[in-house]
Amino acid sequence: MGPKKGKGKEPPKPPPGVKGATGPPPKPKKPPPPPACFSPEDLANFKEMFKAHDEDNIDKVKLEAIPLMLRKLGFNPKGYEINQLFTQFLEDEYVDTVELHEWLFMIEAKMNWGDDFELAVTKAMAALSHDDEETGKADLELLREELFNWGEPLTEIEFVDWLKLATKDKTYNPEDGSFNYVKFIENMNSKDVKYIKEPINFFKLDQKTLAAMAMKKAQEEKEEQEKKDAERRAREEAKRQKMIADGLIPPD
Known part of the structure; x- marks a missing residue:
């Protein structure tokens, strides 16, 4: 004889968030506040830029828009910097869009890295x-x-x-x-x-090139200064010899 079926017992409830759950759905994660270093004017500009590239009006922009958006703000992001921003601020490598708070933190990071x-x-x-x-x-x-x-x-x-x-x-x-x-x-x-x-x-046009140019320019300036000094000394000596010839000063 098989086991008797339980009487008066209800099936276990599925955990919250699972289909069929009777409890309230989990609360969505609250986006973190924007970086404190941004002024209200900065935030307004950054949000406007974000909205302009939110083509589907879903409060998200596509990954490929980020480099252009940064350039429009005056930055010159390098390829490895873009990859680092995505790695640092996106949830995983499969995400193909960026949310507003992520965009703001990417701007802050790029500002801190410098852009010379x-x-x-x-x-x-x-x-x-x-x-x-x-x-x-x-x-x-x-x-x-x-x-x-x-x-x-x-x-x-x-x-x-x-x-x-x-x-x-x-x-x-x-x-x-x-x-x-x-x-x-x-x-x-x-x-x-x-x-x-x-x-x-x-x-x-890397730093070696810039350094080489600086060294060449410094050498040219040094040679030019030496030339001017030699010409000045020659003029002074010619003037002194004339004064000796005119009897204005005694010879050596």
């Missing part, structure tokens, strides 16, 4: 093109000669691609040969999707 790469490239361009007053424009042929010899030399193929893009985005003026390198760098960094191969590897 674009500035370094711009200064390198200014030095290579001998744009001492930093007008943002250069003689393209002069810049080309320097890029073919400084640091890790630019290749002919890279320069041709670079020239094509510079002509297309009107940063190069073939009439006078001028090149707006500041605008060119901005254009390269603001591209959301690059359908063409990047015409120049900006990392060729």
